[in-house]
Amino acid sequence: MATLAAILDRLSARDVDAFSSHAQTREPDSHRIRAFANEDVFFFTKRIDNSQIVRQQDPAAGRVCWGMIGASMAGAVAIVAVMLPALYGAFAGYKLEELREERTRLTHEHVLLELQEAKFLNPQHLQELADKQNFVDPDPRKIVYLDSKHDGTEAKRLTPPSKDVAR
Amino acid sequence: MELYSTTRVKWLARIFLFWAILIVGRLIQLQVLQHDDYKKLALQQQERMIDISAPRGALLDRTGERLAMSVPCDSVCVNPMRIPDLSLAADILSRILQLDYLKLYGQLKLRADDHQGFMWVKRKVTQEEADRLRALNLDWIEFRTESKRVYAYGGLAAHLLGGVDFEEKGNSGIEQALDEQLTGRPGAIRVTTDVKQRGWQSKLDMEPSPGKTLRLTVLARLQYVAENELKKAVETHHCKTGSLVAMDPKTGEILALANYPTYDPNLRPQHGADVDAREDLAVTAPFEPGSVFKVMTIAAALETTHLRPETVVSCGNGSITLFGRVIHDHNSYAALAVEDVLARSSNIGAINIGLKVGDANLYAYLKRFGFGKRTGLPLPGESAGLLRPLKQWGKTSIGSVAMGHEISVTSVQLAQACSVIANGGYLVKPKLVLGAMTDPPVRIIKPETAITMRHMMEGVVIKPYGTGFKYARIPGYSSGGKTGTAQIYDYKAHVYTHLYNASFMGFAPVNDPAVVVVVTVNGTTGTAGYGGPVSAPVFREVAAAALRLLDIPKDLADEPLPQIAAGNADENDVALTDLASDAPQPLVQADTLDQRVFLPASISGPRVPNFLGKTKREVVEQSAQDGVPIDFEGVGIARSQFPAAGSSLLLGQHVLVKLAR
Numbered sequence: 001m002a003t004l005a006a007i008l009d010r011l012s013a014r015d016v017d018a019f020s021s022h023a024q025t026r027e028p029d030s031h032r033i034r035a036f037a038n039e040d041v042f043f044f045t046k047r048i049d050n051s052q053i054v055r056q057q058d059p060a061a062g063r064v065c066w067g068m069i070g071a072s073m074a075g076a077v078a079i080v081a082v083m084l085p086a087l088y089g090a091f092a093g094y095k096l097e098e099l100r101e102e103r104t105r106l107t108h109e110h111v112l113l114e115l116q117e118a119k120f121l122n123p124q125h126l127q128e129l130a131d132k133q134n135f136v137d138p139d140p141r142k143i144v145y146l147d148s149k150h151d152g153t154e155a156k157r158l159t160p161p162s163k164d165v166a167r
Numbered sequence: 168m169e170l171y172s173t174t175r176v177k178w179l180a181r182i183f184l185f186w187a188i189l190i191v192g193r194l195i196q197l198q199v200l201q202h203d204d205y206k207k208l209a210l211q212q213q214e215r216m217i218d219i220s221a222p223r224g225a226l227l228d229r230t231g232e233r234l235a236m237s238v239p240c241d242s243v244c245v246n247p248m249r250i251p252d253l254s255l256a257a258d259i260l261s262r263i264l265q266l267d268y269l270k271l272y273g274q275l276k277l278r279a280d281d282h283q284g285f286m287w288v289k290r291k292v293t294q295e296e297a298d299r300l301r302a303l304n305l306d307w308i309e310f311r312t313e314s315k316r317v318y319a320y321g322g323l324a325a326h327l328l329g330g331v332d333f334e335e336k337g338n339s340g341i342e343q344a345l346d347e348q349l350t351g352r353p354g355a356i357r358v359t360t361d362v363k364q365r366g367w368q369s370k371l372d373m374e375p376s377p378g379k380t381l382r383l384t385v386l387a388r389l390q391y392v393a394e395n396e397l398k399k400a401v402e403t404h405h406c407k408t409g410s411l412v413a414m415d416p417k418t419g420e421i422l423a424l425a426n427y428p429t430y431d432p433n434l435r436p437q438h439g440a441d442v443d444a445r446e447d448l449a450v451t452a453p454f455e456p457g458s459v460f461k462v463m464t465i466a467a468a469l470e471t472t473h474l475r476p477e478t479v480v481s482c483g484n485g486s487i488t489l490f491g492r493v494i495h496d497h498n499s500y501a502a503l504a505v506e507d508v509l510a511r512s513s514n515i516g517a518i519n520i521g522l523k524v525g526d527a528n529l530y531a532y533l534k535r536f537g538f539g540k541r542t543g544l545p546l547p548g549e550s551a552g553l554l555r556p557l558k559q560w561g562k563t564s565i566g567s568v569a570m571g572h573e574i575s576v577t578s579v580q581l582a583q584a585c586s587v588i589a590n591g592g593y594l595v596k597p598k599l600v601l602g603a604m605t606d607p608p609v610r611i612i613k614p615e616t617a618i619t620m621r622h623m624m625e626g627v628v629i630k631p632y633g634t635g636f637k638y639a640r641i642p643g644y645s646s647g648g649k650t651g652t653a654q655i656y657d658y659k660a661h662v663y664t665h666l667y668n669a670s671f672m673g674f675a676p677v678n679d680p681a682v683v684v685v686v687t688v689n690g691t692t693g694t695a696g697y698g699g700p701v702s703a704p705v706f707r708e709v710a711a712a713a714l715r716l717l718d719i720p721k722d723l724a725d726e727p728l729p730q731i732a733a734g735n736a737d738e739n740d741v742a743l744t745d746l747a748s749d750a751p752q753p754l755v756q757a758d759t760l761d762q763r764v765f766l767p768a769s770i771s772g773p774r775v776p777n778f779l780g781k782t783k784r785e786v787v788e789q790s791a792q793d794g795v796p797i798d799f800e801g802v803g804i805a806r807s808q809f810p811a812a813g814s815s816l817l818l819g820q821h822v823l824v825k826l827a828r
Contacts, residue, residue, distance in 0.1 A: 090367055090368075093359075093366075093367035093368045093369075094365065094366075094367045096369070097358065097365070097366035097367060097368075097369060100356075100366075100369065101366075108238075108239040108312075111222070111236070111237075111238050111239060112238055112239075114233060114236065115233070115236060115238050115317055115319055117233075118232065118233040118236070118319030118320070119319050119320075121232055121319075122319060122320045122321065122323070123320070123323065123387060123388050123390075123391035124320070124321065124323070124391065127391075
């Protein structure tokens with residue numbers, strides 16, 4: 001890109017001539033590479049030979065480097081170690097809440113099943129079932145109370161015949 | 168140039184400083200000055216309180232069967248501010264919850280306009296309704312878990328259990344009386360939620376305290392039998408009401424307490440519905456007991472006079488004049504032994520006995536039996552009955568009270584009094600909750616008096632002329648009792664009507680009573696409406712069921728009850744003051760005074776089966792099948808038996824089976 005100065009120079013003939021003469025009189029430079037057209041930007045190359053340079057051993061820098069790496073790792077581990085219980089706690093919290101809700105649900109279900117059981121055991125319901133099956137109450141004569149005594153007797157009264165003291 | 172750059176940097180620094188001051192200031196405003204407000208808002212978003220239900224305590228029968236229990240149920244609520252379309256919401260909710268659309272829409276609109284953030288849509292919805300709403304997965308519909316009282320056995324023991332209101336607060340029966348024990352205090356847990364409202368941390372805010380489960384003394388199966396038999400009796404005799412109390416005389420535990428009519432506590436009372444069915448008659452409705460009260464009169468006589476069961480007292484040929492007031496008997500007797508006064512239910516005999524006891528003694532003994540005082544059952548509205556103070560007794564009151572008039576008692580009081588006779592003389596307070604502490608038993612009559620009374624009451628049942636003879640005998644068990652028929656007083660007309668309170672008060676077995684049953688049917692008419700034919704059969708069925716359910720061994724031979732010709736005492740039972748029969752009655756002969764008959768010896772027992780060669784178990788099964796009582800000797804196989812197979816077993820006789828290996 002031409003600079004504003006170059007553009008102005010070109011606009012004046014004198015300056016143009018001077019520019020041309022300057023360009024023509026300048027010594028050719030071996031390190032100069034071809035410029036862009038109409039640009040005042042010039043590029044040069046420089047050859048540098050580093051083949052003779054020898055890297056000097058610096059044990060202190062290595063220690064510093066490894067120290068940095070170690071410290072970073074330790075910091076990372078420490079951060080993870082500090083956060084891990086909290087993270088575990090959060091996950092455990094989710095699990096606990098799920099279990100608590102499950103327990104509540106099961107408790108409710110249990111109560112409803114108890115109610116269902118109680119309804120099945122309703123004497124009225126049992127009577128209806130018995131009627132459907134043509135069951136009848138046993139004849140009192142068919143009922144025998146078995147209460148084995150040490151003397152081998154059966155169907156004998158369970159309590160003394162006379163007990164006139166209130167319990 | 169340098170100055171210019173420095174100035175720019177300084178300005179930049181000032182701008183940054185000002186910006187930092189603004190930030191810090193804002194932070195101070197948010198985190199310090201408005202800390203509490205924002206914390207509250209944050210907690211509202213991040214925390215939610217969850218109620219930990221503390222259900223109302225269940226009511227169990229004495230075997231642990233659940234009579235009343237609280238079950239969780241859902242209630243539907245919304246935040247009207249969050250509802251995107253009120254009209255659509257009202258449409259959805261009204262269709263599923265069976266609500267009126269316009270009314271619901273109006274309520275939603277009103278609350279949304281008032282910026283109210285909560286509204287109950289319907290409480291205690293059915294499971295099906297809740298499931299349908301949940302399936303919609305609409306975030307503005309919320310569910311709250313509440314509790315609903317359910318009576319698993321429907322109307323069984325309805326008067327006893329009572330009921331609760333919508334907030335599960337007891338409003339009748341035990342639910343009301345023991346509300347404090349039954350009511351639980353719900354707890355709360357504070358749950359921290361994430362952005363998706365999933366809980367991840369919780370903290371117990373308040374410990375829940377569930378209501379106490381109470382085990383009652385009632386036996387559900389006996390209660391069922393009692394209610395059925397009472398209903399049958401009331402409906403058969405075209406009466407209006409009835410009540411029944413079955414009680415363990417030794418512990419005072421109420422085994423059954425039934426009333427008719429009854430109701431289903433699961434159903435909310437409808438506006439204008441008849442509330443009479445909800446009245447616990449056995450506890451709250453006193454009545455004139457009539458002839459059953461002669462038991463107390465005679466017991467007082469045995470305690471305070473020289474009268475004995477065989478002592479003959481005058482029955483005035485059916486009428487007596489007390490200070491100008493003429494009292495007639497239903498049947499006229501010249502004289503009867505005291506035990507036959509009870510068996511035949513002679514009013515004049517009872518009056519004469521009462522006169523011998525005297526006002527003061529009779530009053531004192533009635534107080535001792537617990538009349539005129541509440542029994543202390545944990546039921547609301549219990550009546551103390553009416554026993555007027557002695558100084559308010561008229562000259563003829565002794566005559567009325569002796570036969571169960573001028574006094575009113577409840578069925579529970581009668582059961583308590585009958586228990587004194589049954590348990591050997593102790594006044595035992597009735598109780599409804601197992602394990603509940605009650606007053607210790609107090610001896611109020613001598614044991615010999617109680618035993619004598621038991622045998623005299625047995626006479627009512629086993630003597631052919633006893634008023635309970637045909638009705639109160641229980642197969643396999645001895646029983647005793649007393650019938651009662653009292654005219655119902657019309658308080659408007661100030662006259663006794665021809666409607667009766669037909670009662671029976673009895674116990675079984677006689678030697679060691681395990682159950683006392685008091686039955687009262689109100690509003691019977693005619694001779695078929697007396698205590699014997701109406702209430703005694705109810706006693707028989709209920710007592711038999713109680714003895715079976717309580718595993719009480721039989722004390723009589725298993726024989727069919729003798730069919731003895733009618734014409735005994737159906738009509739002998741009325742403690743009336745204005746009815747009389749002029750028919751002459753023969754003086755009871757001395758040799759008929761002791762007419763205690765257990766069973767006629769002529770009736771033969773079952774045939775003895777052949778037990779030989781059978782194991783003990785097979786013998787037991789066979790004997791149970793044939794109704795033959797067995798005594799065993801030895802161990803092993805049945806090697807011999809007496810009586811021999813094929814012979815008829817005599818009454819009370821057991822078959823002796825000898826076992827050997």
